Amino acid sequence: MNSGLPLGRAFGTEIRAHWTWILLLALITVVFGEGLSTQTGPGFDAALGWGTAIVTAILIFASVTVHELAHVRVARRAGIGGNVVVIQLLGGTYLMEVRPRTWGQELRVALAGPLVSVTLAAVFATIAGAIELGWGGSNDVPQGILAASFVTEVLALFNLLLLVTNLIPGYPMDGARVVHAVAWARYGRDDVATKVASRVGRIVGFCVMAVGAVIIVLVDLWPGLALIVAGWLLVGSSRILDRRLMLQNLIAGAHVSDAADSDFARVPAQLTLDVFAGEYLRDRLGGAALVERGEELLGLIGTAQIRRIPRRNWPVMRTEQAMVPLGSVPRASGDADLWPALEILERSGLDGLLIGTGQHVSALLTRRSAGRLIRELAERQARESGVLLLVPRLPGRRTPSAPPGPPAPPVPPAEPEGSADPSSDDTTDQ
Ligand SMILES: [Zn+2]
DSSP states (O other): OOOSEEEEEETTEEEEEOTHHHHHHHHHHHHHHHHHHSTTTTOOOHHHHHHHHHHHHHHHHHHHHHHHHHHHHHHHHTTOOOSEEEEBTTBOSHHHHOOOSSHHHHHHHHHHHHHHHHHHHHHHHHHHHHHHHHHTTOSOOOHHHHHHHHHHHHHHHHHHHHHHHHTSSSTTSHHHHHHHHHHHHHHSOHHHHHHHHHHHHHHHHHHHHHHHHHHHHHTOHHHHHHHHHHHHHHHHHHHHHHHHHHHHHHTTTOBHHHHOBSSOEEEETTOBHHHHIIIIISSOTTOEEEEEETTEEEEEEEHHHHTTSOGGGGGGOBHHHHSEEGGGSOEEOTTSBHHHHHHHHHHHTSSEEEEEETTEEEEEEEHHHHHHHHHHHHHHHHHHHTSOOOOOOOOOOOOTTSOOOSOOOSSOOOOGGGGOSTTHHHHTTO
16 A cells, blocks of 8 residues: 655645656656657757656646645545555545545545646646637747647646546546445435445446447557456446445444454464464464563564565564564454454554553454454355355465465455355356
């Protein structure tokens, strides 16, 4: 989650640019610079051509950043913003981190970005129009004016593109949050709204794929393929949302204590990581242990810490060197609702939350223990309703030696056998 190039802070939020921007800015500069300083562009002298290209690239990045910052500012003012925003190619995943409490909040946060983009598009279009009015018919336009005309036209078009793509009503775009907020207002329920938004997102995704297929046949292969991939991503994120909702419904009413493990492992601070991984993690995937010296609890260690350390260092490193100190591990109360606690667990990137205060830890809520409860609930629900077992697909095995995979799904209960029911393979994707 904390990937990308750190740019600074705004509105109490850390701003990062996704790494692809470095490549993208270079590419934009080269394409525009080549075009402008040779015969294909307005025919600038080389220095002005490249200068114009660099300014255009920077302003393109600034346009996306300002769009995202608008979301951040409104979210932070409502007290619901995340702590980090990563600027992606066409906006970001920041909205997915925001947890609005009312549909009004959600609508305001979702519309803030598009509002900024439409304003920027209008401002740049106005300047481009004014230049066209002033010098339109002239044969002797100063090169500086030509450059300004180029920059403003590109920026007007880019902000328009940003606006249109962000208003697509499919996750993770802003349009999906708008649909969600409107459905929330209409039906008065967050979960119903999620279902509506997910369904709309899926339909839109399939439509985008269909348009892509038509374009491949009638126009060109590459733009068509790009649309098919985009549609596929929209459908995929709707599915993730569906599973999340299924999970949320399944554990509605459950408390932290229902899922927490009071019989958790305690390991000595001096234990080396190879022994720890061999003895404690092999059968405890997604599990975690508390590190202790004598009677004193020092911290938490689990798969997330182990996998960051190269395997060759395991025999010489001790659990106390790899653990997360006790004070840095989030805590939950046993009688708190389970879902918010699982969200905290997910966001923390750790394998466990502590139940208890200070040195007194009565239980651990781990990905593994949560997975066990979820499986029990799913099986019970299946028995009671007599229908096929609809277990949300449980993620793959997370072994300590596995390379870091894609971002973890909402709540990864680490019981790969969770799909042991023969019917679940046929149902999880539907
Ligand atoms: Zn946006």
